[in-house]
Amino acid sequence: MKVKNEMKLQLKSRSVNEGYARMAVSAFACELDPNVEELNDIKTAVSEAVTNCIVHAYNNELGTIYITVKLLENSTVEIKIRDRGCGIEDVKQAMTPLFTTLGGDRSGLGFSVMESFSDSLKVTSKKGKGTTVTIVKRIKGKASF
Amino acid sequence: MKANAEVTIKTEKKTVTAVLSGEIDHHSAPPIRQAIDEAVIVFEPEELVLDFGLVSFMDSSGIGLVMGRYRLLEDMKCKLSVINLSSHAFKVMKLAGLDKIANLTKGGDSYEGKK
Numbered sequence: 001m002k003v004k005n006e007m008k009l010q011l012k013s014r015s016v017n018e019g020y021a022r023m024a025v026s027a028f029a030c031e032l033d034p035n036v037e038e039l040n041d042i043k044t045a046v047s048e049a050v051t052n053c054i055v056h057a058y059n060n061e062l063g064t065i066y067i068t069v070k071l072l073e074n075s076t077v078e079i080k081i082r083d084r085g086c087g088i089e090d091v092k093q094a095m096t097p098l099f100t101t102l103g104g105d106r107s108g109l110g111f112s113v114m115e116s117f118s119d120s121l122k123v124t125s126k127k128g129k130g131t132t133v134t135i136v137k138r139i140k141g142k143a144s145f
Numbered sequence: 146m147k148a149n150a151e152v153t154i155k156t157e158k159k160t161v162t163a164v165l166s167g168e169i170d171h172h173s174a175p176p177i178r179q180a181i182d183e184a185v186i187v188f189e190p191e192e193l194v195l196d197f198g199l200v201s202f203m204d205s206s207g208i209g210l211v212m213g214r215y216r217l218l219e220d221m222k223c224k225l226s227v228i229n230l231s232s233h234a235f236k237v238m239k240l241a242g243l244d245k246i247a248n249l250t251k252g253g254d255s256y257e258g259k260k
Contacts, residue, residue, distance in 0.1 A: 015172035019149055022202075040202070040233040047204040051171040105178060105209035109241050113205045116240055 001072040005031060009067040011050075013058040013083070021067060022046040028069050029077045032139040041117035042077065042137055048110040049081040049133045055102065057085025057131055075139045076119075082132040088125040095123065150200075152177045154184045159191035166199035174206040182217060190223055198229030198252055207234060208241040215246045224248070 007028045011017040022043040029042055046067075053065045068080040088094045095115075100108035115121045118135045125131040150167035163181045167173065185193060193214060197203070211227055218225055226248040230238065235251050243249060 015170075018170045018172050019168055037233065043202060044204045044233075044237065047170050047202075051204070051206070055171065105174065105206075105213040107205050107208040107212055107241060109205045109208055113237065113240065 001074055001076070003070050004073050005071040007067075007069045009069070011065045011067070013054045013061075013063045013065055013085075015051075015054055017065070018047055018050050018054070021050045021065070025067065025069050025079060029071065029139070032071055032075050032077060033141040034139045035141055038137065038139055038141070042079070045114045045117045045121075045135050045137070046079060046081070048114045049079075049135065052110055052131075052133070053081065053083040053085065055106070057083040057087075059086060075141070077137050077139060079135040079137075080132060081135070082130065084130040087127040087129050088123070088131055089127055091123050091125050149173050150177060152180050154180060156184065156188050156190070160194060161185060161188050161190040161192075162194040162196055164196040164199065166201075168202040169200055169207045169210065170202070170204050171206045174210055178210060178213060181214060185214075185217060185221070185223070189221065192224040192226060193218060195225070195227045196229050197227060197231070197234050200231065200234060203234045203237055205237065205241070207237060208243065211238065211243050211247060212241070226250070 009024055011021055025046045026039050026043045050065060063083060063085055066082040070078040093099055095111040097112045098108040100106045114135060118137045120136040122134040150169050150173035153164045155162040161184050215225055228250045229252040230249060231252060238249055
């Protein structure tokens with residue numbers, strides 16, 4: 001599918017950037033004229049993925065988060081969020097609802113939220129190398145009302 | 146940038162109400178959590194109400210916030226209610242099954258604190 005528009009964004013893995021990341025990505029996706037619900041879905045999925053980079057991949061040390069957003073001609077947004085952090089040993093386990101390595105107030109639902117708020121979610125990871133999360137969301141916009 | 150979410154705690158009789166505002170995420174949740182827990186420990190209420198009416202965004206950190214408070218209240222015979230949820234926040238909480246542990250109501254729905 002042809003790419004209509006593309007944005008690359010690089011952020012330090014500081015928690016304050018969770019808000020900037022979701023705002024920047026959702027603002028960029030506005031070209032596809034999403035409705036409020038779709039915009040919230042995008043913001044939430046991005047927020048989860050970026051939080052994972054900060055909390056898990058870089059384990060609260062400073063690293064870089066690489067975000068690529070592509071707007072495709074079939075009114076689809078493809079968001080890639082990549083880190084060069086610790087990687088996930090068992091992706092399937094990490095994606096199991098309620099599974100968390102951290103406890104405390106982490107719900108263990110980050111991937112479940114990303115999955116249910118997107119049309120497709122792909123996670124590739126290599127131990128010690130990093131993780132890439134690809135979120136694809138079709139934008140129906142006002143047509144879905 | 147300062148934390149983009151805030152909490153105001155109100156106490157009335159045996160109810161503690163925490164009015165949350167702004168964007169709740171992993172960055173902004175910890176001070177909110179702390180303020181609520183302090184109020185609950187000091188006042189030992191019979192009901193904790195989390196008012197999400199002024200929350201403009203919430204990710205799974207909001208789920209963690211509700212789940213964590215539920216765990217705290219479990220041993221205290223204290224009821225948990227989450228009110229004025231936007232349809233987005235309601236969707237996120239339903240996904241986590243929070244309707245099974247707390248009384249969830251959307252904004253505009255009627256809410257009467259039941260003792």
